[in-house]
Amino acid sequence: MLVPHPVNANTSTTVPLTPAFTSIRRTRRRYGETVIGYEWRGRFDNAELNRVHAEAFGHRPTDDDWWGQVNRHSLGWSCARLRGRLVGFVNVAWDGGVHAILLDPIVVPSLQRHGIGGSLVSQAVEHARSAGCEWLHVDFDDHLRAFYLQRCGFRATGAGLIRLR
Numbered sequence: 083m084l085v086p087h088p089v090n091a092n093t094s095t096t097v098p099l100t101p102a103f104t105s106i107r108r109t110r111r112r113y114g115e116t117v118i119g120y121e122w123r124g125r126f127d128n129a130e131l132n133r134v135h136a137e138a139f140g141h142r143p144t145d146d147d148w149w150g151q152v153n154r155h156s157l158g159w160s161c162a163r164l165r166g167r168l169v170g171f172v173n174v175a176w177d178g179g180v181h182a183i184l185l186d187p188i189v190v191p192s193l194q195r196h197g198i199g200g201s202l203v204s205q206a207v208e209h210a211r212s213a214g215c216e217w218l219h220v221d222f223d224d225h226l227r228a229f230y231l232q233r234c235g236f237r238a239t240g241a242g243l244i245r246l247r
């Protein structure tokens with residue numbers, strides 16, 4: 083769901099030109115007996131992210147160049163790891179101004195509903211805010227309303243979408 087373009091959106095120079103690009107922060111969140119590590123703009127291999135993406139969305143693995151894509155186009159991304167293994171990811175695209183867009187929050191099925199997705203989104207919110215963004219947009223299917231609206235703090239709004247191909 084997309085937040086309407088704010089009338090008073092300030093696209094001026096208050097937005098840092100290189101927001102948080104050098105900010106690599108490691109955070110850790112204890113869950114039960116396991117420790118999940120979260121890293122903003124953390125390194126990953128395309129193969130491991132393609133595997134997690136395929137598992138989370140239930141499709142066959144692809145060979146997308148995620149590393150090239152996020153480095154060219156994203157404000158940032160966050161990786162969640164369990165004992166070194168990539169288990170979750172979120173991507174934050176950016177218009178270069180005050181709008182950021184949350185894309186592809188994913189958690190491997192075996193670890194879903196343990197708070198990892200919510201923590202990844204919290205990190206995305208924190209970094210988009212500290213980069214000077216005013217709005218973080220997301221769209222989602224109805225079955226994820228509780229995740230986005232209750233767990234992650236998004237508010238419902240009107241939005242539109244065109245399937246281009």
Ligand SMILES: CC(C)(COP(=O)(O)OP(=O)(O)OC[C@H]1O[C@@H](n2cnc3c(N)ncnc32)[C@H](O)[C@@H]1OP(=O)(O)O)[C@@H](O)C(=O)NCCC(=O)NCCS
Nearest residue numbers: 138187188189194195196197198199200222225228229233
């Ligand atoms: C969406 C996704 C990233 C959420 O990650 P997660 O780690 O499972 O989420 P959390 O554990 O932080 O969820 C917190 C709360 O959000 C809600 N929630 C999360 N996933 C949900 C789902 N699939 N259906 C309904 N509610 C859900 C629940 O209220 C949950 O709390 P609860 O487990 O105590 O009931 C994960 O389910 C996923 O990878 N799904 C497949 C890929 C996908 O659809 N991504 C989103 C694209 S828009």
